[in-house]
Amino acid sequence: MRVQIAPSVLAADFMNLGKDIEMLNNCADVIHLDVMDGTLVPNISFGFSVIDQLGKIARIPMDAHLMVVHPERWFENLKKDGVSMVSFHYEAAGEDTANHIETIHSLGMKAGVAINPDMPVETLFPYIGKADYFLVMSVFAGFGGQKFIEESLERVARLRKELDARGYDSIIEIDGGINAGNIKAVKEAGADLIVAGSSVFRAEKPEEAVSALRDA
Helix, strand or coil: CEEEECCCCHHCCCEEEEEEEHHHHHHHHCCEEEEEEEECCCCCCCCCHHHHHHHHHCCEEEEEEEECCCCHHHHHHHHHCCCEEEEEEEHHHHHHHHHHHHHHHHHHEEEEEECCCCCCCHHHHHHEECEEEEEEEEECCCCCCCCCCCCCCHHHHHHHHHHHHHHHCCCCEEEECCCCHHHHHHHCCCEEEEECCHHHCCCCCCHHCCCHHCCC
């Protein structure tokens, strides 16, 4: 599977968001939406007032990463806005994780389960064969621009090994601190979908930064 790049809108220029989304339409694979509620994580990002508008201009898949305490409240409206991939945190869902996956599938979207760096990666194993993808956070959810946590490489590799052992090719997404200096190691560990924020939007030429990450 070709590695895909999903620039995070959280790092975009919100004064020129339409222009940035059009740029991503032309160079990226996926548009990553970091949704924070200020409760599960200590920050607030954006909600439906923004996503509604993005859905009107996005021509590539939108991937919503829900860092919220009640992710199930978001699913139906995300579908209406044209989101095709939705991940939520195991830390928020707990025993409802399998039910949330089923609900997302019933709406016709791909379902992902996310975990923070302090959650054992084995937490994801019971959902292999159920979730379409797994989001391994390589920083703690809640803020952009954090430094990549090196132990994340081993976590991705362990998850990939388990997926391979069970015969599943589920996508492994990784989010946090990805840049030109560590992208090769991230790919070698087994990640398929790479979220990049600052390394794209703070680049002099964001389009070229996306291509460089994809081709590294």
